[in-house]
Structures are given as structure tokens and as C-alpha cells.
Amino acid sequence: MSIAATFEIEYLQYLDPEGKPVRKDFPEFTRDLDHMVELYKLMVSTRVFDTKSIALQRTGKLGTYASCLGHEAAHVGIGSAMRREDVLAPSYREYGAQLYRGVQPREVYLYWGGDERGNDFQNAPKHDFAWSVPIGTQCLHAAGAALAFKIRGEQRVAVCTIGDGGSSKGDFYGAINIAGAQNLPLVAVIVNNQWAISVPRRIQTGAKTLAQKGLAAGLFAIQVDGNDIIAVRKAMDDALARARSGQGGTVIEAVTYRLGDHTTADDARRYRSEAEVKEAWTRDPVKRLRAWLESKKAWDAKKEEAWKAECEAWMDEEVNAYLKTRAQPVEAMFDYLYAELPADLAQQREQAIALERGH
Amino acid sequence: MSIAATFEIEYLQYLDPEGKPVRKDFPEFTRDLDHMVELYKLMVSTRVFDTKSIALQRTGKLGTYASCLGHEAAHVGIGSAMRREDVLAPSYREYGAQLYRGVQPREVYLYWGGDERGNDFQNAPKHDFAWSVPIGTQCLHAAGAALAFKIRGEQRVAVCTIGDGGSSKGDFYGAINIAGAQNLPLVAVIVNNQWAISVPRRIQTGAKTLAQKGLAAGLFAIQVDGNDIIAVRKAMDDALARARSGQGGTVIEAVTYRLGDHTTADDARRYRSEAEVKEAWTRDPVKRLRAWLESKKAWDAKKEEAWKAECEAWMDEEVNAYLKTRAQPVEAMFDYLYAELPADLAQQREQAIALERGH
Amino acid sequence: MAQVTLIEAVTMALAHEMARDPSVVVLGEDVGVNGGVFRATVGLQEKFGELRVIDTPLDETTIAGVTVGLAAQGMKPVAEAQFEGFIYPMMEQIACHAARMRNRTRGRLSVPAVWRAPWGGGIHAPEHHSEANEHLFTNIPGLRVVLPSSPSRAYGLLLAAIRDPDPVIFFEPKRIYRQYKEEVPDDGEALPLDVCFVLRDGTDVTLVTWGAQVKETLEAADALAAEGISAEVIDVATLKPLDFDTIHESVKKTGRCVIVHEAPRTAGFGAEIAARLAEQAMYDLLAPVERVTGYDTHIPLFRLEMKYLPSVERIVAAAKRTLAAS
């Protein structure tokens, strides 16, 4: 038998669910415990932020909200590995990555609160893409960004995130395919949280791993424990370095679990068992990193309490800022549509304003 | 290092370009030399048909035509392995498969001659799909057909063909993905003829083989020498048997070469060297099978001559039938649009007829 | 007889037709165990099994193409686009295959499929969940485009859509999914797919609309009645093929026409109705045609969306303008 090609998909993990090392060769960055604490702190603040968001929604102060509960290692792992000049093209729940890059909680609230200004990031890189609701489409934006970097000879990388469900969409395939064909600096991270709303991973595809989808495009492909931030971060570091130096793109599958409902409009009890969710909690990424940090004496209950209090205060401030934001005037729906408003639209704008003023 | 998955892509070939066996374990069906001669004859008639088509186009009797020159082993290999009750969803140049299934040359001429009736196959299975011009879309039709078979519990298989270029389109990915997810009886054959109009295989994707795209969907995947009909047929037989018995779908990459222009509207000299084409002729699939059959004393120059003459006569008859076909009346554009013509369209139909009659 | 909401009527029609015709299957994202994100397919998988109620991978192109394949091979698929805003990847299959298969093959193959999608704004939904994009399909030959506006019409029109031998785009006005209940007998009676419904007789002005906007339009008619103005209200229901006769008859009587829809104005389907009036009803019109529509902007995120959607106030004002003009 003649063999045309062979492939291997590596599975990368450093910490077991209890935060115990499963291998010895820890990456260099883990030696910097201050940095590891920083990562942990952002995972915690992401979770505090998320809890606050859901509370806001439940009390009618937010529209539908997509929680990130359980994805903290994956998201912070992604965001923390990137440089500011890199471009992030997220879908809709990667707050951990976005907060790291400077997106403000108040902006997230604005967006899910029905106000476009949430997408006008003030502190995050201006070039980062906004949330992308149409599944998969953001992958192609990242590919386009990566192509722009290649054309301009910039040492920047475009990163997109996509769900297990989203990795079924043609856009994902198109993005990794052009990345392979054009050798683009693209890192595509499949955040496999086992569910696409109510559709489980097993109904989504017959592929054994989602990482192997990268093989279809000739990219580097790796599967990591998405609840182990060290694994996520290491895979990201490697992928970013390769991409930055012109060695091509990578597909990373981060295996994690969506601990919450799909969004606040969803009720996951309809389609999955509480036992499954309970079991998934044993792999909680926050708990895991905390255990490891505590084993290194880099963290303790007191610090935990202090940091949580700080986060609460931060979020309260953000919520206040959000709630105080004055509504946009009616003409806002016209004013950002084109760089310059066409004449017939200017007329409609006047009408809308007149109507608003009671004619 | 922990390995999540490993894969191998087999390359299958029985005959070398000179028609010499490259391995011993020939498939059972090759013992039936009458059948092998039958396959050869259809490859030859396909080529005669193709030549005739181009001549028709050059003399203004056909519109744009997509030649199948060089694809005969792949196409006949596909068509001959299928059962009549199976469904074929071709793109636009797989005449070798279609003639085997009963599509008449006159129908091909009608279609490329600008007459929809070419798609109303008279002898071929009524359930076969028509030519599909929008690249990749037919793969999903095949997946849908396969799903219908599964729902109804039928032992039938849906086969789609797609080009190397087409395998970049999201539709192809979607089709193999749902086939894997739903365990559908689908066989997707990538006829890799190295070119998508002017775009070479290397610009199309960074994947080492196109077969490995099947891995993204968890399907069986194999690469075959697409100029070796024995290899194509064997891979098809295996894939069809697996699909028929509920064991799942397959992606077959048949590596061949487009010896002609993309279509008669194309001039391939603009973008590829004559040397490359000349070299590709050394792997001519027709010559190869002939050499093997001659080595088995199953074919000779006299038979060749006689068969070619027969083909010529056949094609002449088909051309005549085509040229004698009376044009459709103007109302034909209305009469097959809906099962029943909506009232406002009936009015337009009357107008068109009146206009045609000079009011 | 059941008292049902519009969405329950959809479920009822699906269940009815699936029980009657084994070739009917439902496919889409989350249509199975979850019963659809709006609960339109709730209970169907339990009743008819996983082979007939199929959770697909997350790819609208796949859903659309598989639907074409199923339909061409003897099934009657009802595909769901989870929201109208996600229907774009389905367009190639709908425009190039569903709408053309019968014509292409001179009747040999056909696509008796339905594409359902929750449609329109006003439910405080996130981005891309509030579009009214029926215009995408109304210029495509070979399709039917249907938009029911009441539980009974949803039931009867969906039955008709499933039974129709040709492809039907079936938009469901999600804002009024649960607005009110109506007695809808589950009697399997389909409604015709080529007529407009006159919801209210009137003599002074004709109000033409479809979908959720029927609500505001009827309220506007009430408001006008209070001022002594008699408005006829027409629910177009099937946009394609358009039953212009019913509209024209009404305008012959009233001489005035206000067209109301929530899609953006320019090249929205209201333009077609106004155009036919300009062609065929010029001598009947006593006043210029009015359109009350969404602005030519994207429907804003939900803080402003109600300012985008046509309001009773805007409809009443337009109707009064037609009366003032003549």
C-alpha cells in the first residue's frame, strides 16, 4: 500500500482538573508567577463580569446576553498571548480575550443593551473587530486582516475564535483554506464547548477531533485542554510565533465546556442533563489555575477575597457608567451608515427627527 | 506528547502510465475482460463524443462547451461503479459517467446548445441531477439525496463529483460534514485535474492532498490515480459498498489532468505551458487502459478502428438528432417554472406569445 | 378546537402535515430536542423521530442545499433558518436551484420545499435578529413568498406551502408569534397561496400591509374610524405571486392607498405594489400613493428599534395625507 500523507493531532495539557501537572516540560512563561497571577486575576474578573451581566439581564437592564462561564481559560489564554497590534476577530462571547485587550465591560453592556456604541471600543485596539453574530463570518475577516498584513509586510497576526458549531460553517473552512493557500498569519481557535445551542458536538460532525479540520487546509493543527490556560497559552504562543515569522497558520481546538445556558434566552435544561453539567464543573478552569497557583504559594484565600472585592467594585463602576449612558438620538440610525449621508436619506433623517419632536 | 488522532491517506494505483501493473492484487472485476473492454469502449466513445462537441462549437452549432478530455478514466470509473438506482450529482463535464448512465449525447448538445430540454434525460435515471454550474452546490444535493435514502431506509448511494477548485467551496465542506455527522451514504469524488480555469492546484489550497479534506468530516478518504480506471473503479466499489451498507461516506480524490482548455471560451495557453500539457499526455488514461487490454490480448488495432468508426457513426446520429430538434416556443420559458402558472404570469405569457406572433 | 398563538399554529400545521404525509421532514438548527429557539418545532422529534426531525450541523448553506436534494428526491422538506438574518447563505441554493430546478429540467425534477424563518423586528433581539428582508426573494422567478399575520392564516398558509409542489419562502412575523390566540381548528384545511386577505372593509382609504405590521395597520384603521375615516385593510399574505386584483379592487373603491411595511423603503416590496398602482390604477387614484416603511437604514439595535418600525401614528398621518390631497 502506498501512502500519500500521514497526520498526527497532538493533544496538549499541562494541568489536570485538580491543577496537578501532568507533564514536566512546562513552558517558559509559567515561571513568571506574577504573570500567571495576572492571568488568573483576569479569569476571575471575567467570571465576576459574567455574573454581573446575567444579573443585569435578569433585572431587565440588558437584552439577551451570551455568557462566557467556563470559557475563561480559553478566552484569557487567547487574549493574553496576542500583541496589541494583532487583530482579534471574535464571535460573541470571548470577553476574557477582549477584556485583556482593553474592551470595557460597559461596552459589552452597551452592545447587549441594544446600543451600537458598545462596538466603538475606546481602549481596546481600534482595529479589533466588533462582535460577530453571523456564525463563522468573522473567520474570513481575520483571513482578510492576515492578508492585509502579508500585503503590507507587517509582522502582525490575525486571530479568530469560533465555536464547535461554527466550525461547521463554510466560512470557517474558507478562512483556513485561504490561509493555507496564501500562507497567511492566521490563528483560528475553535472553542469547543461541546454545544451549539442545543446541538451537541456529536451531531455537529463525524470528525474525531475538531482540530483535524485544519488538515483540510494544510495548516498546523493541535488540540488543547481548553480548561488549562497553560495549554491554551502555549499553543497560542507557538501559533502566533509561527504566523508572525511567515511560517503559516494554525487551527487550535480548545476543548472546554459551556457551563451556562447558550444565552439568557436559552434554557439548557431542555436538552442536556444536570449530571453532565455537574461533571463538567469538575473541570472548571478557574479552580484549576487557582489550585496550581496555590501549590506554588502564589495565591491564597485572602488574595482571592481581595481580588474578588476589587472586581465587584470595578464591575459596579462599569454598570453605573453603562446605566448612566444617555440614549442615542433617533438620528443615530442615519449618522453612521455612510461616510456622507446620501440626499434621499437626509430627507428621511429629517422626517425621523421631526416625528421624534412631535412634528 | 499525547496524540489525539492519527491519519493516513492511501494512494491507490494499479497501472502505470504505460499500462503496466504496479502491484499484484488486482481487484476481482478486472478478471472480467469483457467488462474491462466495455469500460474501455466507453472511454473511447466519450473521447469521440468530446471531439465532436468541440467541432460543433467551433462551427457555431454549440455555445460554450466544457470538454472532458483527459478525464475519461475518472468519469467512466465513477459511472460504471454506480447502480442505476443510485443518484449522480455531477458538475458540468462528467460525460463519461453520464453516458454510462444513459444520458444521450444529443442531450448534452441541447444543454450546451442553449436548450433546457437537454436536462430532461430520456434514458438516464430520471432521478439523476442535471448539470450543475454553480460550483460545489451539487455536493449538497447529493447529501440531501443520501439523507432521503437514509430516511426511507433505501440501500442507495448518492455520488457527487467536484473539481479541485470546487473542493475549496463551502458547499463541498458542508456536504461531507453532514455526511459524516449523519452517517449518510455519500461518495464525493474530487476530480483533481490540477486546474480551476487558470488557477493551479497549488494556489487553491495548502493541503498536501485533496483527499485529506475528507478527514475534516471524519469520512473515509483516499487518493487514487485518476488516469487509472482500475484504481478509480476499485475505490468507487469500496466506497459504494461501505455507503450502501450503512458504514458511511467517502471522499475520493482522483488525480488527473485537464488536457484541454477549461471550456471552449477559454485559452489555456495564456496561463500554462505547453510542456506541462505535453507531459500530462504521457499519462493519458485511454492509452493506458488500451495498453493493458492489449497486453491481455483483449484489444487490438483492428478492434480500435472498428469501435472508433462505430462511435463516429453514433455521434453523427446524435448530432443530427440534435440539429433537427425544433426550437422551443417562446412560452417554454413560462411553462416549467411552476407546476401551475400563477395568474399574473399567465398574462405575461400571453403577451410574449402575442409579441412572437407579431401581435 | 384549539385556541392557539401564531407560533402554535405553525407547530400545529407542521405536526398535521407530518402525520398526514410521511415524506414531510423538518430540518434546521436546534429543531430537534430543543424544539426550535422559538419552540416552533416543539414536540415534533418526540412524535416523528430523529429521522424526520433533523438537527443539522451549523451551516445554512448545508441546510439549504440538503433541502434541495431531499426535495428533488421525493421528500417534502421544511427547512428552518433560525432567523431571517441568517438566510443569506441559503440564497445560492434557493435562487440557483430551488427556484430553477423544475424549469431547468423541463419538469423532470422539482423542489417542493419550504423555507421557514422567523422574520422582522420589535422583540428586543440582538443584532441580525430583527431584519425584514423579504425583498431578497420577491424578484426571483419560480418562488412563492408567504408571510402570514394571524394564527389561522399561519396554519392554513403553512399547510398550503408544504403541499405546494414548488419552493416556498415562509416568513413568520416573530413579533406577533405570541401576540394573541385564535380558534384554529386542526382540520388540515389549507388556505390559497395566491390571494390577499381583506381584513377590514372600508371606503375612504386602502391600507395594504403584511406580517407583524398588520397589527399597527389595524390599529391605525381603528384610530381613523374614530375620526370618521373608513379604512380598508388588506393583508397581502402572499407577496409572490401577488394578487394585485384584490388591492386594485379596493383602490378603485377608495381612490387612496397607503402601503405599510417594516423593511427599508427603497426597493422594498411596497415599491412593487405602488408600481402596479402607477401602471394600472392611475385613473382610480385620487391621491398620491403613500408608503410607510422602515427607513433606508439598518434596523437599529433594540434601544431605537421602535423608532425605526412604522407606527400607528405614521400610518394614520399618511392616510390623512391621502385624504387631504384630494
Add this chain to the structure above:
Amino acid sequence: MAQVTLIEAVTMALAHEMARDPSVVVLGEDVGVNGGVFRATVGLQEKFGELRVIDTPLDETTIAGVTVGLAAQGMKPVAEAQFEGFIYPMMEQIACHAARMRNRTRGRLSVPAVWRAPWGGGIHAPEHHSEANEHLFTNIPGLRVVLPSSPSRAYGLLLAAIRDPDPVIFFEPKRIYRQYKEEVPDDGEALPLDVCFVLRDGTDVTLVTWGAQVKETLEAADALAAEGISAEVIDVATLKPLDFDTIHESVKKTGRCVIVHEAPRTAGFGAEIAARLAEQAMYDLLAPVERVTGYDTHIPLFRLEMKYLPSVERIVAAAKRTLAAS
């Protein structure tokens, strides 16, 4: 000064703008070495290299999405859909992102991109190569839709489209790609993207059209002139945003309007023009508006396609009907 065909004018504009602005890149299928299947990009890869003239994998969704990504990150991409019939997979990216990016981000990101596509019938092409589907885009807020009908307008409008800070759909009437040559100076002068062009002055009837149909419409005006009827001919050129004023001014003068387009009639863009006439020009009209269009069927394969497309005869007849009516 060069004598150029419409397609040569396209190439000239692309080359001009690529030389002037290093952020302009061209991408699509076969746009590189092959110079495009219609030769629109011929010579560009030689001149500007593979980094700026990019042969993409065969996936329109990819092309569209990468174009959005490029544009949002500081490039000015000009993407090609090989034929208008293959533009459907681009729609999600165009409707959901290109058209919305600026609005979504309150101006932070924008998509200064152009989508070019050869458009329309009449060249004896295979299936899916002859559609006129501008309707897909005219209802989508945030886009511009442009359709030049002469070499000089192709040059000037394409320059404007590339320079425009927002997304532009640029359809090129392939039937007249090589119909005639015109002197077009390569002077980098753009034409405005928001005006209709009056191609011929007249007093009796206004003929409004766009794209390849400008040819038949001008011929119809000639034929009418021979009978003493003075027809004004307007090339809409930019469908969105629509310069209705120019059309209205003409109709104020003539009192009669015939709209000519090759897309199917129902909900074609002609409907919008007729609708605005019904709203704003009712008192100017001396006769019902007429539309001469493709039928509400698919454009047939080429044996019958010329019977589908509006002919001089049909335009003349319609114009005469408007004169007979008043």
C-alpha cells in the same frame, strides 16, 4: 487619448487607481495571470505583482469575507464575482458586514470595498451567466449599487467606486463590454456616484433605464424620433442612492415615463422608480407609468434569451401607449 471599450475602461480605471493608491488590491477567481475570464484585470498582476492582484481559492464566500477583512484593515479591495450568477454566496458578508460595519461600530471600522461583477444577458452564455440581479442589493441599507453603460461612465464611476469610503456593488453590463469604443482620457477624473445621466433630451416621454438596456432604449428613442416623438433617455447609472430628482424633473416636462430593465419585472428596481413616481409625480403624469422588463421567469438558456430581454420594439410600443393614453 485612448479609444476604449467598456471593459477596457474598467481595466484602465483599475490600473489607474492601483498606481495612484497602494492600498488598492484586486482579488477574485482567475484575476491574476489569466487577467479575468473577460480580461477585465488583464496585465494588472504583471504590473502590480501577486500581492496586489490575488487569485483566490474558488469560494465566493471566502472572497467576500476576505474583502471585508481587508477593507476593515486599511486596504481598498476590489473583489470580482466572476459572474453575477455567482454572487449569492457573497451576500451574507455584503449584507451583514460590508453594509453594516460602519454603522455597527459607530464609524470605528468601515468597508471601503468594491464588488465588481459582469452582469446581464445576451451573450449566448451558459446557465447562470446571464442574470440581472441588482435587486438583491438595492434594498440593503449602507450599500451603493452602480451599473455603468458606456466606457467613459465605466471609467469614471469605477474610480469613484474605489475611492468611495463605503461598499459599492459595481455591475458591468457584459453584453456591451465590447460593443463600441469611446475616447476616454485616463485622467483619473471620477464621476459622481449619486446622479442619473440624461443621455438624450426629449419632451414627449421619459425613458429610464440602466446597463446594457441603454442600447435598446437609445435605439427606441431613435425609432420614436423617426415618428416625430421626442423621447428623453435617462441612464440611472447609480441605482442606490437613487437620484430621483433627475427623473422627476424629466417627467415634469414629459408627463410620461417608461422604465426599461432586463431583470424580472416583479420587485425589480423599476418598481422603486415607478413607486416614487406614484408618490411624488402623480400630478405630473399624463399617462400611466409603463415598465418594459424581463418576464417574471428565469432568463432562458440562450436559444430563447433574446425573446426574454426587452427589445426596441417593446420599448417603442410602451412609449406609444403612454402617448395614446393621454
